[in-house]
Amino acid sequence: MKNRQLKYLLIILLLSLSYPVKAQSxxxxxxxxxxxxxxxxxxxxxxxxxxxxxxxxxxxxxxxxxxxxxxxxxxxxxxxxxxxxxxxxxxxxxxxxxxxxxxxxxxxxxxxxxKTTSRALQILDELEKKYSDKEKIDSLNYWRGWTYIFTDDWKKASEHFAKINYYNELKILCDRVEKEKVSVTFATVISYILPGAGQIYTGNIFSGFLSLGWNVLSGYLTLNAFNADRVFDGMAILTLLWQRFYRGNVQNAERFALEKNIDVANKTLNYLQKEYRGTKP
Amino acid sequence: MRNQSQIFFLFTILSVSSPAQTDWVKWEGKQTSYEIQKNIFSFPKVHNESFGLKIISFFRDTYSTLISDLDGDNCPFFPSCSHFFIESLNEVGIFKGSLMFSDRFIRDLNFFKAKNLYPKHISGKYSDPVINYTLNSEKIKHYPGGILVY
Amino acid sequence: MFIELKVVVRLLSYAKKLTWKFLFLYFFVNSFLIAQTASNDFNFFSPLHRLSFGNHLYFERDYLRALNEFREYLKYENQDTARFRFAECFLRIGRYQEAADNFKGLFYNSTLQNESRLAYLEAQFQSGDLNSFRSIARQDIYTSAKYSREIERLYYITHLMDNSTLPDTNIFFSVFPDSNKSNVRNFYQRKKHPEYKNPVTAAVLSGILPGLGKIYVGEISDGLTSLIATGVLTLLAFDNFKQSHNFRGWLFTGLAAISYTGNIYGSAAAAQIYNAGIKYNFDNDVKIYFEKRNYFLPEKYF
Missing domain, CATH: 1.25.40.10 (Tetratricopeptide repeat domain)
Structure with a gap:
């Protein structure tokens, strides 16, 4: 009995000896x-x-x-x-x-x-057609959200993160960016109505008032010249000064709004890159 | 924005043309910034500190804050005429610089300048750098018309 | 091995039962097998494997990695092909000095004496120092009888690429294949008589009539604009002096003068820029034409 046990033990021992080397090639x-x-x-x-x-x-x-x-x-x-x-x-x-x-x-x-996000979206579309289980759909929505973040479309990004979970951290972040952004259209339109207003709206107060000043001055000079029947002077001031500052004011409003939006986006993008702990692209 | 992404796309296409070249120089791990690139081309400063140029420097400061920042985008060239003037002052001094500026200003007045086939600067304007006009033929950087330069 | 066998035989004789005999035998055979697999085990880093992996990388144009493999292989073995490829990897990734140094090592006592000389010269040529290339290409120790035509051709091509004096037409054209002769002749003519515009002529013309220099250079609309601008400013100056507005008169005179001299200056600059364009186009055409034909060098050496 004892002998047999010993025999099996020995066989197992010998067999196990020969394996480790082969297993890890x-x-x-x-x-x-x-x-x-x-x-x-x-x-x-x-x-x-x-x-x-x-x-x-x-x-x-x-x-x-x-x-x-x-x-x-x-x-x-x-x-x-x-x-x-x-x-x-x-x-x-x-x-x-x-x-x-x-x-x-x-x-x-x-x-x-x-930053070739259109290709990313295209692949995500293909994947979405193929998979239907909850886990995969969530993950596809997650990457779709990130893709929209990189196209600077925070609203769409938020929508896709919300599909995973309404209180998703990234969704809240995207909403905040969307809220902090200024409206480029609004800034431009109010600048057409009141020169300088768009620049003040985007926080560039000095530039806004200076713009307003130039427009008032050149407008006054133009009207003054026309009133005094100095048509040539009036035309010259109109085209060389007033028109220039008026156009400049609208362009500035648009530029400042765009730059401000980039700053807002960059602040969050920077946070996402350096401090966000979740999965990143 | 659209314009920028197109440029980026072009850039990536150009850089893939030869696949194995990536590894011809040893490289390290690197993070790409998530941030959106901003192209800001600021008004150059006058470098020289002689008395005459100090006066010009004063005019430059006044002009850039009171007028240039507010009257919009008026010059189809990069650098714009006023930037060109300051850069040429820095490069060749006040005498030659004024002649270069005068020549540039007249080229700007030309209604048919598009026909001259300047290369295109990344800001979307005609690229017309100061260095090409210093009468030093060694320094001229030629690019074919219409090509995108930085 | 023999001693081990003796021990086993001895042990076997001690073991009385057959099972024990079997077990000992099993143990012996098994231990032998383990030893066998260990010695036969695949070694990724053996010199021979380094060499074949290096060749694989070389054909994939992954030259930096390939040259590391060749370097490791050459620490243990000496093979001309590997040494040549090692040097060629440097050549392909643009480390011309290292390439040249390594090709030099194959000049004597190797089966690739001719190829290494040609490749050495190619490295010198690619490094861009055309003057030193030309002087080396004319020295006997660097030339190879087998590739003398290739070297001769490369020597003449370099004359199209910098400001050296062009050799005589007869010698120049004779080295190129007939099918390329007309193109090469065209390049030669363009190099010899470039269609440059003289900056001095442009300046003088603009001195005679504002804008004429620019028209000569081909910038017709710029020329006409300067003519109009200078003309209008001069007229305004005259007009103001006539009406004895002296300040305005002098102001417009100054502006007209700056516009006039600026245009003379600008015409000379425009001529230089025009010439830079001609040179750029020529250099570019030469580069594209010969690079497409790999400078008439063999695409692969072997």
Whole structure:
């Protein structure tokens, strides 16, 4: 009895001895090595090692993983054209639906960062037709929201984040940006009515009053000249001064409004890039 | 805004033309800024501090705050005529600078200047840099007409 | 190995039961197998694997990575092709000095003496120092009998690319293939007699009649505008003096004078800009034409 137990024990021991070496092949060691380089932010060298793995991977067991990782390296180096190329290769070599989906989402994220947002939206449209489970739809809405943030369309971004959850942090952020923005049309229109008003509305008070001053002065001079029947002088002042400052006032109102909106957007974009903790593109 | 994105698109197309070139120089990880780029071309300052130029510098300050900032976008060139004047003063001094400005001003008066095929500056204007007019043929930077320059 | 076998035989003889014998045998064979797999195990970084991976990268035009692989391989082995490709990688990514240095190492005692000389000269040429290229290309140790025509052609092409004196037409055209002769002749003529406008002539013409210099340069509308502007200012000056508005008279005289001299200055500048355009177009055409034909050099050396 005792002898038999010992025998089995020995057999198990011997069998287990021969396995560890076989289980972890050199290829997975190579993958680990490349992954270590990736996680220590040595992206250029990591790509070399992933490429080496791909080159000697005759069974294509690592095609998806390595291509996907190369894409991530390029993305981390802000080389989005190359990143998208490798994510597409990963997609071609994917072994499951889930892997195809991950590659597609990475392509979307690279497009967002590259600011080619129309392409990102196009891919999201395609994905939306294909998937219907709640988790995927949420994730698609999330990336759609980010895409709209990068097109500077905060209202649409907010709408898509709201589809995930009405109290979504990003939704609230987008709403705030939308509220803080000034209306370019309004600024322009009030400048047509009262010169300088648009500039004051956007917070450029000095410039606004100065504009108003110039317009009043040149308007007065023009009317004065016409009243005194100095038609040539009147025409000259009208075209060379009044018209110029009037047009300048409208242009300034529009420019200041646009610049202010960019500032508002940039403040939030900066926050999103540096402090926001959630998933980013 | 639309104009800017088109320019960006053009830029990316040009940069992809040769795929492997990205890796011909070793690179590090890098973050792209999320921020929207603003193109602001501010009025140049007068560099030289001699007495004569100080007076011009005073006029420049007054002109830029009281008039130039308020009378809108009037010059089809980049740099605009007044910017061109200050930049040429800085580059070649007051005598040559005035001649360059006079020549530029007359070119601005020309109604058919579009036919001269200036390269296009990123701000959407005709690019007409000071450096091409200093009579130093080595320094002239030629670009074909209509091409986009920075 | 032999000692191990002896030990096993001994142990086997000690083991009385057959199962034990079997187990020992199993253990022995198994341990042998482990040792086998370990020694046969795939080594990604063996010199030979470095070489084939390097070649793969080289064909993918991933030259910087390729040259690192070749460098590692060459630490252990010496192979002319690998050494040549190592140097060629430098050439392709624009590190011409390193390329030249490494090609030089293949000048003697290698199977690629001719190719390395040609490639060395290509590196010198690409580095942009055409004067030094021309002097090197005429020295015997750098030329190769096999590629003498290629080198000769490259030597003559460089004359189209900088301000050196153009060689005699007969020698110049003789090195180019017949199908390209008419194009090359065209380039030669354009280089020899460029259609430049003389800045001095432009200035003098504008001195005679405002705007005439600009018209000579081809800026017709600019010329007419200056003529009108200077004319109007002069008229205004005359008119004001006639009506004894002296201040305005002098003001317009000053403006007319600045406009007149500015136009003379501007005409000379316009001629220079015109010439820069002619030169740019010529250089560009030459570059496109010869680059498309890879300067008549072999596309791949082997």
């Amino acid at each position: 050199q290829h997975s060691i190579q993958l680990d090595y490349a992954n270590t380089l990736f996680s220590t932010r040595q992206y250029f060298d990591a790509i070399t090692e992933y490429k080496r793995l791909l080159f000697y991977d005759s069974s294509n067991a690592f095609s998806y993983t390595a291509n996907f990782q190369i894409g991530k390296c390029y993305k981390a180096g802000a080389k989005f054209d190359d990143a998208i190329k490798y994510f597409s290769l990963a997609e071609l070599n994917a072994n499951s639906d889930e892997e195809i989906y991950s590659s597609k989402i990475e392509i979307v994220r690279s497009n967002i960062l590259r």
